[in-house]
Structures are given as structure tokens and as C-alpha cells.
Amino acid sequence: MEKQILTADEVVVGAGLTGLVYANVMASGGKRVVLIEKHTKPGGYATNFSRKRRFVFDCSLHKITGFGENGNVEDALKRANLFDLIEFHPYTHLTTFRFEDKTISLPAKGESFMACLRDSFPDQKDALDVLCHDIQTHGYQNYMLARMALGEYEIDADLFFESKQLSKISTYQYLTERFTDKQLITLFCSLAINLGVEAVEADALYFLHFAYTFLFTEKRFIKGSSQALSDALANAFEEKGGTLLVREEVNAIDVKNGRVIGVESRRFHIKSDSLVFTGCPHQVINLLPEHVMDDSYRNKFDKLSxxxxxxxxxxxxxxxxxxxxxxxxxxxxxxxxxxxxxxxxxxxxxxxxxxxxxxxxxxxxxxxxxxxxxxxxxxxxxxxxxxxxxxxxxxxxxxxxxxxxxxxxxxxxxxxxxxxxxxxxxxxxxxxxxxxxxxxxxxKPLPGRNMRFLKRPPVEGLTFVGTWMNGAGYEPAICLGFTAATLKCRESEKRISTDTVCMENA
Structure with missing residues (x-):
């Protein structure tokens, strides 16, 4: 079968939330974008399926954090003109925690959440105050790194140094050093399920970042399941002139003189000198020509879990x-x-x-x-x-x-x-x-992990973007796509402005 040839300014691999938001922002800037997805529908984990014509199941948890005054998700979606595509509903009940003979109904709002725990564990009040302080300092600053990348937040250097020390210990160690009540430690360790980590493995700074967004930003859910969000983003992308290919898997990345020149799938040859990869970076090892990645770079993948x-x-x-x-x-x-x-x-x-x-x-x-x-x-x-x-x-x-x-x-x-x-x-x-x-x-967000090498891909024109590098969840997925695309657009505008000045001077 002869492949169909497409030409694009950007090829985005993976139509999860990261890819969908990134593609929308780039398409809004006038770029020709091709978004390619292996699954039969867009969304990644933000998809659903139905059974027996009367049961609809979401493929992942339904809470979306990052709304409200300090919320990065609301900020990103509004700036990308995507916020009004779907109705988000408030989520006021966080969860009902059950442990032995204790049942605690936990509210979603951070202040109410902490007040509830102080009432339930009065002898741990001082330790809860320390945790709350750490969440609103270390957790908040780490949460605001997304805004820092956009030049909209300046970090506190002293606090950043202290935060680095927290990234070297596990969440379990952090919690057991602060609390003495077994039930309370178990409660916080259990909440980490929403972040997809076990407390004995994840570093403490990662947990505090999660705790800030989980407790001190507003939470929303979507009626019609998370698929409604993904479909809305996909439709908006196509209305902007973008090309969405589903049931299509990239099986090779074309490289010439150390630079990406396109990708190959079963039905398409897509020509482009810019490739954004939102899936697992490990997959790129087998997609690139063998000679373009040296052993030292390849071996760094072995250190990631x-x-x-x-x-x-x-x-x-x-x-x-x-x-x-x-x-x-x-x-x-x-x-x-x-x-x-x-x-x-x-x-x-x-x-x-x-x-x-x-x-x-x-x-x-x-x-x-x-x-x-x-x-x-x-x-x-x-x-x-x-x-x-x-x-x-x-x-x-x-x-x-x-x-x-x-x-x-x-x-x-x-x-x-x-x-x-x-x-x-x-x-x-x-x-x-x-x-x-x-x-x-x-x-895995293990203490002391080093993924900086992923910011320097082995070939020009390739960029890794998404939750594999910076943490899982709907909020990181959306914000990472928005931030990467916004920075790319700024670079393009700056380059055009510089070229214009050079031409005028000539």
C-alpha cells in the first residue's frame, strides 16, 4: 500500500490531554499540525467505554485539580481559549476515609480538610500545622514552576534549596518524622493513590506539590465522563484546521544530518522538522535510526523506573x-x-x-x-x-x-x-x-532521580513533552501541553521579529 504524504509544521505524537492542548495552541498560532494517536479515540487516559448499553466507565479517576484563583489548569485553558468548551462542575467532597473503626468524611477545600483532621486527631494539631506550612511554601513554590517557565513567577532561592533536600527523602520518611498517629500517617499515605505513587517510593517534595494542588486549588469534574473533555479539545483542534489521525501508530522517525525530517506510520509519511513526543520516551529508542543515539545516552534510560x-x-x-x-x-x-x-x-x-x-x-x-x-x-x-x-x-x-x-x-x-x-x-x-x-x-518519582537528559534529545527537532517527564495527572498533562506550546510560539515570534529587523537593516 502506497503511503499518503502529509506535510506539517508540527507533528504531535499522542492525543492525550497534553497532545490535545499543545496541538490546539499551535494550531491557534497558524501552524499546520498533525496529531497522531494509536487508540481508536482521542484522550489517552481521559477516555471512556460502555458496556451492555447502560454502563459507562471512565478509564481513570475523575477529579481534576487546578481550578480557581491560583489554579494552573483554569489559567492555561482560559489563555488557550479552551475553558468555555465544556462545563466543569465543583467537587466539594474529597473522599470518605475508612480505617479500622474510624470513618472520616473529608471535604475538598484545604482549610476545611485541615480543620477536619485537627478535630479527628487533636494530639497531632502541631504536626498538622507544620505540614500545612510545608504544603503552602514548598508545595506551592514547586506548583508554581509552571508559571516560572513562562516568566510569570520568581522563585525564592532559599526556599528552593530547602525544597531540594525534601526531594531526597521519601514521602513515607517525611510523614513518619512529623506524625506519631498511625491512622493519620496511613491517611496521608493513602491519599497518594490520587497521584499514582506509593509513599515509600515517591519523594517528599513531589507529595507536597500534589498536596497543594489537591487541597488548595479547586477541584472539578465533567459530566459525560472525561471523554467529553477530550472530544471537545479534539473538535476544537480540527475546527482550527488541524489534522487528527486515530488508529495510527508511529513506527519510525525519519532523521537526516542529525535532525528530524518526518515520521512514518502504517498509512502515512508525514514530513516535518518538528516532532513533539508526549508518550513514553523509552519508545523513541526503537523509533530512531540506531546510529543517531550513542550508548551513553541510551544507557541513561536504564536508570529510570x-x-x-x-x-x-x-x-x-x-x-x-x-x-x-x-x-x-x-x-x-x-x-x-x-x-x-x-x-x-x-x-x-x-x-x-x-x-x-x-x-x-x-x-x-x-x-x-x-x-x-x-x-x-x-x-x-x-x-x-x-x-x-x-x-x-x-x-x-x-x-x-x-x-x-x-x-x-x-x-x-x-x-x-x-x-x-x-x-x-x-x-x-x-x-x-x-x-x-x-x-x-x-x-517513578524516586528521590534523587535525574531526568534532565530528556531535555536534550539525541536529535534536533525532537521534543519530549508531558507527564512522563513531570508527573502524572490531568492537571500536569494540560499545563505541560499549554506551557510547551506557548514557549514554542514565543520563540517563533521572536525569531520572526529578529529576521524582520535583519531584513530591514539590510
């Missing part, structure tokens, strides 16, 4: 979840053995019984989903990607029942009202998003 994936159980019920006792939008179930087993569970199946389990009640958010619940636990690559089909299916069924049994301890009526059940694993992640290691959350 793939982040966690997720095991999600999708439940369609024959009654509204509220009839089974699930009245809140979210629940977070923690095990008393979690703190003792956290590190061991990173390497064994203990994680399915001890790691935090999130229950998302999508029906409470939007009845149009149907009577839907999703049970999610973080997961390792383990042997998911290499198991023979029969063994894979057997393990998937076994872990599904383990997780369902945990939920039933809190909601005993659940099992007798299941009309549909399915599950996704890190292998599912790999299949539909092409994420190496089945990761849902990029590279």
Missing part, C-alpha cells in the same frame, strides 16, 4: 449504589497492615490486600453513567505483561475477587447486585495507551 499502573474493577449494578450504602462520591479504604507491609507489598501480591483501595461512585456524580462503581488499587508491572493468556485471565479473575472482597467488608450487599463486572490491569494500560511497563503514571 516505570511508574505504577492500576488494577481497576468495573462494576455495573442492578440498583443505585446508594441503596447498598454507597452514598458518597468517593471512598478510600485503608488496611491496618498497610504501613508495615507497604515496602514489601511493592514486590509481592500483599499489595492487593494492604494497599489503599479507592471506590469511585460515578453514579453519584452523574446518573447518566448508569449504576456504576469503580474499585481502583495501584499496581506494579509484575508479570502482567508476560503471562500466557490463560494464566493472565486466571490471575485477573483472582485479583478481581480479592479486591471485591475488600469492598464487601464495608458494603456487604454489593456482591448480590452486580449486573456487570470486568477489570483492567497494567497489561490493559499497555495495550490501549502504549505505556511502557503498563504504567499509568509515567516514571
Amino acid at each position: 516505570f511508574g505504577l499502573g492500576a488494577f481497576i474493577v468495573y462494576l455495573g449494578l442492578d440498583v443505585p449504589p446508594s441503596e447498598l450504602g454507597l452514598v458518597d462520591q468517593d471512598y478510600l479504604l485503608a488496611s491496618p497492615e498497610y504501613l508495615e507491609q507497604a515496602e514489601v507489598a511493592c514486590h509481592g501480591e500483599e499489595r492487593y490486600t494492604t494497599w489503599p483501595l479507592s471506590i469511585s461512585n460515578y453514579h453519584a456524580l452523574d446518573p447518566a453513567y448508569g449504576h456504576v462503581l469503580q474499585l481502583e488499587i495501584l499496581d506494579q508491572q509484575d508479570d502482567w505483561l508476560i503471562l500466557p493468556r490463560d494464566e493472565y485471565k486466571a490471575k485477573k479473575a483472582r485479583i478481581t475477587q480479592t479486591i471485591l472482597a475488600r469492598a464487601q467488608k464495608h458494603f456487604p450487599k454489593l456482591a448480590s447486585h452486580i449486573a456487570f463486572i470486568d477489570a483492567s490491569t497494567p497489561r490493559t494500560n499497555k495495550k490501549f495507551t502504549n505505556s511502557e511497563g503498563g504504567s499509568s503514571f509515567g516514571y
Whole structure:
């Protein structure tokens, strides 16, 4: 089959939120942009699927942070003229935390959240004050690095030095040094599920950054699932004249004299000297001609660890979840053995019984989903990607029942009202998003990690942009796409202005 030839100013690989926002900003600037996506629909993890014509499931969690006065998401979407494309709804209930005999309904607003914890753990008040200070100083400044890149925020050098020290210790170490109450430590470790990390692995500064955006910016959700956001962004891009290719995977990057000149897919040869790669940078190793990447650069990839994936159980019920006792939008179930087993569970199946389990009640958010619940636990690559089909299916069924049994301890009526059940694993992640290691959350934010080499790709014209480099989540995905495109547009405008002056002087 003869390939169709396209010519573009920019080729963007990956139509997740990063790629969609980046492509929109560049297309608004008059650039010819081709956005290429392996999956059948745009959105990456911000997609959905339906079953039995009455259940709609989101592929990832539904909270979107970064709204309000200090929110980077709202700022980015408004400046890109994308904010009014979709209606965002306030999210006032963060989660209901359950641990042994304690149940705490946690509000989404940071001040109310901290007040709730001070009431629930009065002997930890001073330590909570210290944490709150760290979140609003170290966490806030790290959060504002996105604005710093745009020249809109100046960092405090002394605070930045202190923050660097926090990046060298784990979140678990940070929390155990500040708190003495086992339940409270477990609560904060459990909240990290929303960031896709385990507290024993993620560095403390990463956690404080997350805590700032999770607690001190406003949260929103989208009716119609996150697919509604992705579709709106995709439609806006095409209305600007952009080209969106789905069901199409890049299988080679063309290079000449050390510079990108295009990409190849099954049906297309796309000519361009600018390539933005939003997926896992590891994939580029096999897409570039072998001679253009030396061993020293290639070996740096070996020092990076793939982040966690997720095991999600999708439940369609024959009654509204509220009839089974699930009245809140979210629940977070923690095990008393979690703190003792956290590190061991990173390497064994203990994680399915001890790691935090999130229950998302999508029906409470939007009845149009149907009577839907999703049970999610973080997961390792383990042997998911290499198991023979029969063994894979057997393990998937076994872990599904383990997780369902945990939920039933809190909601005993659940099992007798299941009309549909399915599950996704890190292998599912790999299949539909092409994420190496089945990761849902990029590279692991381990203390002392060094990913600066990704800012200097092995060939000119190639740029890595997205959550694989700077942290997972809807907010980072959107903001990273906006920031990278805005800076690129500024460089282009500056270059045109300089060329014009040179021509006039000539």
C-alpha cells in the first residue's frame, strides 16, 4: 500500500490531554499540525467505554485539580481559549476515609480538610500545622514552576534549596518524622493513590506539590465522563484546521544530518522538522535510526523506573449504589497492615490486600453513567505483561475477587447486585495507551532521580513533552501541553521579529 504524504509544521505524537492542548495552541498560532494517536479515540487516559448499553466507565479517576484563583489548569485553558468548551462542575467532597473503626468524611477545600483532621486527631494539631506550612511554601513554590517557565513567577532561592533536600527523602520518611498517629500517617499515605505513587517510593517534595494542588486549588469534574473533555479539545483542534489521525501508530522517525525530517506510520509519511513526543520516551529508542543515539545516552534510560499502573474493577449494578450504602462520591479504604507491609507489598501480591483501595461512585456524580462503581488499587508491572493468556485471565479473575472482597467488608450487599463486572490491569494500560511497563503514571518519582537528559534529545527537532517527564495527572498533562506550546510560539515570534529587523537593516 502506497503511503499518503502529509506535510506539517508540527507533528504531535499522542492525543492525550497534553497532545490535545499543545496541538490546539499551535494550531491557534497558524501552524499546520498533525496529531497522531494509536487508540481508536482521542484522550489517552481521559477516555471512556460502555458496556451492555447502560454502563459507562471512565478509564481513570475523575477529579481534576487546578481550578480557581491560583489554579494552573483554569489559567492555561482560559489563555488557550479552551475553558468555555465544556462545563466543569465543583467537587466539594474529597473522599470518605475508612480505617479500622474510624470513618472520616473529608471535604475538598484545604482549610476545611485541615480543620477536619485537627478535630479527628487533636494530639497531632502541631504536626498538622507544620505540614500545612510545608504544603503552602514548598508545595506551592514547586506548583508554581509552571508559571516560572513562562516568566510569570520568581522563585525564592532559599526556599528552593530547602525544597531540594525534601526531594531526597521519601514521602513515607517525611510523614513518619512529623506524625506519631498511625491512622493519620496511613491517611496521608493513602491519599497518594490520587497521584499514582506509593509513599515509600515517591519523594517528599513531589507529595507536597500534589498536596497543594489537591487541597488548595479547586477541584472539578465533567459530566459525560472525561471523554467529553477530550472530544471537545479534539473538535476544537480540527475546527482550527488541524489534522487528527486515530488508529495510527508511529513506527519510525525519519532523521537526516542529525535532525528530524518526518515520521512514518502504517498509512502515512508525514514530513516535518518538528516532532513533539508526549508518550513514553523509552519508545523513541526503537523509533530512531540506531546510529543517531550513542550508548551513553541510551544507557541513561536504564536508570529510570516505570511508574505504577492500576488494577481497576468495573462494576455495573442492578440498583443505585446508594441503596447498598454507597452514598458518597468517593471512598478510600485503608488496611491496618498497610504501613508495615507497604515496602514489601511493592514486590509481592500483599499489595492487593494492604494497599489503599479507592471506590469511585460515578453514579453519584452523574446518573447518566448508569449504576456504576469503580474499585481502583495501584499496581506494579509484575508479570502482567508476560503471562500466557490463560494464566493472565486466571490471575485477573483472582485479583478481581480479592479486591471485591475488600469492598464487601464495608458494603456487604454489593456482591448480590452486580449486573456487570470486568477489570483492567497494567497489561490493559499497555495495550490501549502504549505505556511502557503498563504504567499509568509515567516514571517513578524516586528521590534523587535525574531526568534532565530528556531535555536534550539525541536529535534536533525532537521534543519530549508531558507527564512522563513531570508527573502524572490531568492537571500536569494540560499545563505541560499549554506551557510547551506557548514557549514554542514565543520563540517563533521572536525569531520572526529578529529576521524582520535583519531584513530591514539590510
